[in-house]
Amino acid sequence: MAKISKKELASEVLKTLYESFPDSDCTLDNDTPERLAIRGILSAQCTDVRVNLTCIDLFSKYPDMADIASSSEEEIGEVIRPCGLHKMKSKAVIAFAKLYVGEWGRVVPNDVTKLMKCPGVGKKIANLIVGEIYGTPALVVDTHCKRVMKRIGITKNDDPLKVEADCCKVFPEDSWIRLGHMAVDLGRTYCIARAPKCDICPLMNICGRKI
Ligand code: SF4
The missing domain is CATH 1.10.340.30 (Hypothetical protein; domain 2)
Incomplete structure (x- = not known):
């Protein structure tokens, strides 16, 4: 794939995540x-x-x-x-x-x-x-989000606050809430910590990870 900017990468990543995880949501009960x-x-x-x-x-x-x-x-x-x-x-x-x-x-x-x-x-x-x-735009950077954003090439950082800042620079504000949930689903389904399933991952053609 030709070299693309981080914003272009983020845009491609977001499009693919929306297609792959249309139902991503918070899994904590939310009564009050x-x-x-x-x-x-x-x-x-x-x-x-x-x-x-x-x-x-x-x-x-x-x-x-x-x-x-x-x-x-x-x-x-x-x-x-x-x-x-x-x-x-x-x-x-x-x-x-x-x-x-x-x-x-x-x-x-x-x-x-x-x-x-x-x-x-x-x-x-x-x-x-x-x-x-x-519904205030805010990205939750948990262990999955941190790992997948680093592998994809959105950030080089490990500090969650820096990862959040790097992501928020390139992903649109109205995506931040869903992005956190989709990153968790990506991390649980494909981008597993020890053994990422790159060969079947929907991001395989755009991910920055050197496989
Ligand atoms: S291609 Fe591999 S490293 Fe990249 S997001 Fe998918 S599973 Fe993770």
């Missing part, structure tokens, strides 16, 4: 904004399936954010233990619930900077929250 945010916090290094299951238990025991806010780290930690990192995550979940019922007046902020003031909420989770709840 504050519950989705809690699921986002719990999703660090855990599968969405496990998070969804654990949250059925969590929200049946603690239906309102005020219930979580007034609980101890030990109590919440015990329920969310299946998601891993339960000590760190219970602190974050309680901190989020306290901000939600207090300073935020029961409205999840549509503001990445405000969200990141909550312990345990980094850029990835904040982007997930504003994107999924408000």
Whole structure:
């Protein structure tokens, strides 16, 4: 393939991803904004399936954010233990619930900077929250997105913030939310970490990876 610019590459990649993964979407349950945010916090290094299951238990025991806010780290930690990192995550979940019922007046902020003031909420989770709840353009760079964007040739970076910046320079803003989901599907289906299936990958003719 003739040498093309990063923007042209991104455009080709996006077109192919839309065709290949028309149903890509967030796989965390999304009943209310504050519950989705809690699921986002719990999703660090855990599968969405496990998070969804654990949250059925969590929200049946603690239906309102005020219930979580007034609980101890030990109590919440015990329920969310299946998601891993339960000590760190219970602190974050309680901190989020306290901000939600207090300073935020029961409205999840549509503001990445405000969200990141909550312990345990980094850029990835904040982007997930504003994107999924408000449709605010934001790219979630998880381990799949980072890997596939590097292999494709969109970025040379490993730092998720730099990967996000590199992607956002070349992919149109209105694609960012879906792009994150499609990158996950690409990473799970073809661009697997240890053994990418390049010979059957829909991006095989445009991917920058030297095979
Ligand atoms: S061609 Fe290979 S390296 Fe490129 S995106 Fe597909 S699976 Fe990944």
